[in-house]
Amino acid sequence: MRSNRLTTLVLLLPWIITFVVFWLFPLLFSLITGFTDYSLISRNPAEWIGLENYKELLTDQDFIISIKNTFIFVFGTVPITTVIALIMAVLVNQRFKGRGIFRAGYFLPSITSMVVISLIFTNLYSRGGYIAGLASMLGFTPPEHGFLYDSSTALFSIMAMDIWMSVGYYMLIFLSGLKSIPSELYEAARIQGAGNIRQFFLITLPLLKPVALFILVINTIKSFQVFVEIFVMTQGKFETASMVYFIYETGVTTAFRFGYASAAAYILFAIIGIFSLTQFILMRRRHPLW
Amino acid sequence: MVTDRIKKIAHYVILFLILGIMAFPLLWMFRVSLMPTGSLQSFVELWQGSYTLKNYSDLFTTSSMGRYLFNSSFVALIVTTGNVLFCFMVAYALARYRTIANKILFVTVIIVLMIPAHILIVPLYVLMLKAKMYDTYWALILPWLVNPIGIFLLKQYIENVPSTMEDAARVDGAGEYRIIMTIVMPLCKPALAVVAIQIFFTNWNLFLFPFILTSSESLRTLPVALAHFQGQQAIDWQHLMAGSAIAVIPVLIIFIILQKRIVSGITAGAIKQ
Numbered sequence: 001m002r003s004n005r006l007t008t009l010v011l012l013l014p015w016i017i018t019f020v021v022f023w024l025f026p027l028l029f030s031l032i033t034g035f036t037d038y039s040l041i042s043r044n045p046a047e048w049i050g051l052e053n054y055k056e057l058l059t060d061q062d063f064i065i066s067i068k069n070t071f072i073f074v075f076g077t078v079p080i081t082t083v084i085a086l087i088m089a090v091l092v093n094q095r096f097k098g099r100g101i102f103r104a105g106y107f108l109p110s111i112t113s114m115v116v117i118s119l120i121f122t123n124l125y126s127r128g129g130y131i132a133g134l135a136s137m138l139g140f141t142p143p144e145h146g147f148l149y150d151s152s153t154a155l156f157s158i159m160a161m162d163i164w165m166s167v168g169y170y171m172l173i174f175l176s177g178l179k180s181i182p183s184e185l186y187e188a189a190r191i192q193g194a195g196n197i198r199q200f201f202l203i204t205l206p207l208l209k210p211v212a213l214f215i216l217v218i219n220t221i222k223s224f225q226v227f228v229e230i231f232v233m234t235q236g237k238f239e240t241a242s243m244v245y246f247i248y249e250t251g252v253t254t255a256f257r258f259g260y261a262s263a264a265a266y267i268l269f270a271i272i273g274i275f276s277l278t279q280f281i282l283m284r285r286r287h288p289l290w
Numbered sequence: 291m292v293t294d295r296i297k298k299i300a301h302y303v304i305l306f307l308i309l310g311i312m313a314f315p316l317l318w319m320f321r322v323s324l325m326p327t328g329s330l331q332s333f334v335e336l337w338q339g340s341y342t343l344k345n346y347s348d349l350f351t352t353s354s355m356g357r358y359l360f361n362s363s364f365v366a367l368i369v370t371t372g373n374v375l376f377c378f379m380v381a382y383a384l385a386r387y388r389t390i391a392n393k394i395l396f397v398t399v400i401i402v403l404m405i406p407a408h409i410l411i412v413p414l415y416v417l418m419l420k421a422k423m424y425d426t427y428w429a430l431i432l433p434w435l436v437n438p439i440g441i442f443l444l445k446q447y448i449e450n451v452p453s454t455m456e457d458a459a460r461v462d463g464a465g466e467y468r469i470i471m472t473i474v475m476p477l478c479k480p481a482l483a484v485v486a487i488q489i490f491f492t493n494w495n496l497f498l499f500p501f502i503l504t505s506s507e508s509l510r511t512l513p514v515a516l517a518h519f520q521g522q523q524a525i526d527w528q529h530l531m532a533g534s535a536i537a538v539i540p541v542l543i544i545f546i547i548l549q550k551r552i553v554s555g556i557t558a559g560a561i562k563q
Contacts, residue, residue: 004387004466007466007467008383008387008389008392010379011379011380011382011383011470012379012380012383012384012392012395014376014377014379014380014435014436015376015380015395015398015399015436015438015441016395017436018433018435018436019398019402021417022410022414022417022432022433023398023402023405023410025413025417026410026413026414026417027405027410027413029413029416029417030409030410030412030413033412033413033416088308091301091304091305091308092305094301096298096301096302100549101309102305102308102309103553104545104549104553105309105312105313106308106309106312107553108312108313108316108542108545109312109315109316111491111495111541111545111552112316112495112538112541113494113495113497113512113513113516113534113537113538113541114495114497114513115495115497115513115516115517115534115537116319116513116516116534116537116538117315119516119520119530119531119534120315120316120318120319120531120534121315122520123318123322123527123530123531124315124318130318164311164312164315168312172553221404221406224406225406225407225408225409227408227498228497228498231517232517232520244408244411247408247409247411247412248411248498248502251411251412251415252411252412252415252502258412258416261411261412262412262413265408265409265410265411265412266409268406268408268409269405269406269409272406276404
């Protein structure tokens with residue numbers, strides 16, 4: 001029995017170390033740092049300043065704009081991504097020739113590097129670029145300096161790219177949900193004379209609710225952390241800076257204000273926590289099996 | 291009958307339309323990467339322009355592209371190997387020894403799965419500075435060696451593997467580690483492959499942490515190098531897209547070969563959560 005316990009400990013050690021060193025400690029460290037004026041460049045040792053960082057954040061215009069941008073991003077992309085992913089899943093769920101190719105093609109952007117995708121779209125969105133050409137062909141006037149150099153279009157352009165990139169991944173998750181719906185249900189509906197559209201609203205949609213809510217939760221958590229595309233495409237200019245961008249900029253560039261950035265990170269953490277918790281509660285209430 | 295045919299045609303038209311939208315940006319990247327320097331990236335050039343591989347060879351001769359490629363491969367391979375081994379060890383213990391302590395430990399796995407990693411920018415940066423690992427390979431490898439998603443997927447899988455063979459080996463007097471490595475591990479190959487592919491892709495594409503935890507040029511991975519390229523005025527789109535293509539091609543090859551497994555892995559991970 002003793003040796004068995006030792007074996008277990010050895011087997012579990014990689015996770016225990018990773019958890020303590022790279023998750024628990026950093027989380028506690030930044031929680032405490034958030035109440036201090038700790039920074040890389042100040043000569044004095046860090047001092048406890050209570051809620052000062054949080055108070056300053058709430059009056060920091062840059063931070064408030066970053067919250068606003070992040071919310072626009074999350075609420076603009078998550079619902080649209082979910083709906084498009086569902087439509088795509090239904091389209092490729094039927095039996096037809098070349099189904100695998102379509103699925104793979106739709107999914108491909110999701111495994112491509114975000115930096116690469118951002119670079120490609122920076123080119124496509126640029127002044128006189130492909131999308132500008134397309135827009136003028138359709139009778140719109142594209143922004144003078146390109147889509148990413150204009151405050152009224154920059155964030156929305158990044159959001160459109162993000163939707164394009166992630167629909168394929170969520171389509172796959174929807175597909176696995178579609179597969180788990182018993183085909184007898186559709187047969188029964190067909191016998192009773194229900195058409196494709198009625199079948200979709202009466203059977204598919206209600207039974208996919210748990211999958212849809214799952215997708216909403218993971219996509220919300222992911223989208224609140226948007227950073228890479230903003231960093232690569234606009235460097236946070238033209239009203240695109242997100243909360244993570246703010247944390248990055250105040251925390252690990254020029255001023256290195258560790259305490260201040262940690263407090264901002266915890267506000268983001270709290271926002272994400274509230275949203276995913278609410279979604280979880282909604283899920284449980286509607287689906288006791290979950 | 292006629293309406294059925296129209297429906298079928300309409301279905302394909304929509305499917306191809308979406309495929310066009312999804313594939314176009316990547317095709318565009320390849321096309322621009324093959325254009326001679328100085329050419330416009332316009333619709334006309336797309337069809338009529340000439341092709342050259344010079345941009346690719348330029349990158350290897352005038353920039354450290356070889357080094358970036360090595361860094362990305364080296365780090366991703368070590369992290370993937372580490373995850374396969376460590377996640378398997380942890381998952382085995384969590385699946386087979388069901389003590390209260392282990393159940394609590396599994397809760398920590400689930401919690402970490404839900405934690406938004408980007409809030410750790412500052413503490414990880416400080417940790418790496420203080421541990422003197424800032425700007426070393428350690429900073430690119432150590433934090434990602436045991437990914438909770440790997441533990442989660444493997445634990446689910448091992449729980450569905452009957453333990454009869456292990457018990458028989460135990461009766462025969464085989465040691466615990468031998469049982470785990472020679473009996474259980476081979477049985478888990480499909481799940482291990484899924485974990486390996488997911489971890490490899492994630493790590494290969496990782497940007498934020500490699501970017502903030504290193505500063506030397508010699509330690510840049512492909513995504514970090516590409517982001518730095520873009521900041522330089524000297525580089526043109528043709529070379530930038532060639533560099534991007536170099537970062538995409540390995541993923542593309544793995545995806546084409548292992549497509550089925552990748553797709554099934556994603557859905558397996560999703561549904562069980």
